[in-house]
Amino acid sequence: MKFDNILTRMIGTKYPIIQGAFGMPGTGDSRLAVPVSEAGGLGILTAISFKDPDMFQEDLRIAKSKTDKPIAVNFSILHETKFVEDYFDDFLKITLDEGVETVFTSAYTVSNIGKAVKDAGGTWIHKCATIRHALSIEKKGADAVVIVGLEGTGFKNPDQHTTLINITAGRKLIKIPIIAAGGIGDGRGFVAALAAGAAGVYMGTAFMATKEYQAKDKLKNKIINRDITDPEYIKKLHKIDHDVKPSFASGVVDSVLPIKEFIDKIIKEAEEVMDEFKKFGMLK
Ligand SMILES: Cc1cc2nc3c(=O)[nH]c(=O)nc-3n(C[C@H](O)[C@H](O)[C@H](O)COP(=O)(O)O)c2cc1C
Numbered sequence: 001m002k003f004d005n006i007l008t009r010m011i012g013t014k015y016p017i018i019q020g021a022f023g024m025p026g027t028g029d030s031r032l033a034v035p036v037s038e039a040g041g042l043g044i045l046t047a048i049s050f051k052d053p054d055m056f057q058e059d060l061r062i063a064k065s066k067t068d069k070p071i072a073v074n075f076s077i078l079h080e081t082k083f084v085e086d087y088f089d090d091f092l093k094i095t096l097d098e099g100v101e102t103v104f105t106s107a108y109t110v111s112n113i114g115k116a117v118k119d120a121g122g123t124w125i126h127k128c129a130t131i132r133h134a135l136s137i138e139k140k141g142a143d144a145v146v147i148v149g150l151e152g153t154g155f156k157n158p159d160q161h162t163t164l165i166n167i168t169a170g171r172k173l174i175k176i177p178i179i180a181a182g183g184i185g186d187g188r189g190f191v192a193a194l195a196a197g198a199a200g201v202y203m204g205t206a207f208m209a210t211k212e213y214q215a216k217d218k219l220k221n222k223i224i225n226r227d228i229t230d231p232e233y234i235k236k237l238h239k240i241d242h243d244v245k246p247s248f249a250s251g252v253v254d255s256v257l258p259i260k261e262f263i264d265k266i267i268k269e270a271e272e273v274m275d276e277f278k279k280f281g282m283l284k
Pocket of ligand 1: 019020021022023024046048073076106107127148151152153169182183184202203204205206208247248249269
């Protein structure tokens with residue numbers, strides 16, 4: 001099955017599957033991004049996971065030497081960086097000079113980064129956690145928007161909208177492509193997001209459980225063995241504050257795989273689900 005849609009054409013990938021940003025040092029770099037891009041998704045280098053612009057440039061060059069597929073860059077505008085207007089200037093210059101075509105911003109709004117990317121002829125995608133912010137970023141000229149639902153990791157959506165509602169309700173209000181995030185980690189979630197009206201999916205937690213993610217096996221095993229019905233876990237997930245929260249995607253990923261196998265598995269499962277639909281006459 002060919003997954004060719006508005007998003008794959010926009011970001012130049014085989015599949016509408018995007019690896020989430022990881023801001024912790026040693027996680028959001030080429031060791032994760034390259035295998036994702038090589039496997040047909042879009043790998044992202046996360047600027048804040050590098051100590052300084054030189055280290056970022058070095059890793060971006062490594063990424064480019066290891067794959068001829070697109071690699072994107074994320075600028076996460078956190079509390080600390082929000083108030084330092086030129087914080088990302090050097091990183092942004094490197095990104096554009098090195099020919100990166102797709103740039104993600106996340107958390108706070110940063111129209112200056114978006115504008116610079118657009119002026120350079122690139123694609124600007126913003127990630128936020130509410131439909132309200134998605135509408136505002138559309139007005140500011142973003143090409144697409146990722147909306148993270150209540151199920152996902154990150155700064156919690158104060159509106160408590162789920163991934164499904166962000167897409168189905170968001171679709172009626174937002175004209176630019178919406179990318180679904182939050183709680184996705186298998187082929188069923190992928191198909192469900194596309195069926196709801198998303199142009200693609202964006203996954204964080206699920207990629208943490210891959211072989212290439214830079215963390216101890218203990219953490220990966222914890223993710224794949226998580227009991228998402230545990231009341232304590234549920235309580236943590238619903239708390240709205242500025243801590244990064246766990247995700248219900250933990251209940252979806254069930255094995256630690258190399259990234260290529262993980263993405264192939266999602267596509268295979270998606271094809272099986274579509275075949276099931278066809279068999280029962282649910283799809284023409
Ligand atoms: C350990 C960890 C670190 C993250 N760091 C960032 C970050 O620096 N910037 C950002 O925009 N998102 C960050 N995220 C959020 C992911 O990019 C993504 O939006 C989220 O994981 C999607 O939900 P899911 O985990 O249910 O797939 C992080 C997620 C995790 C799990």
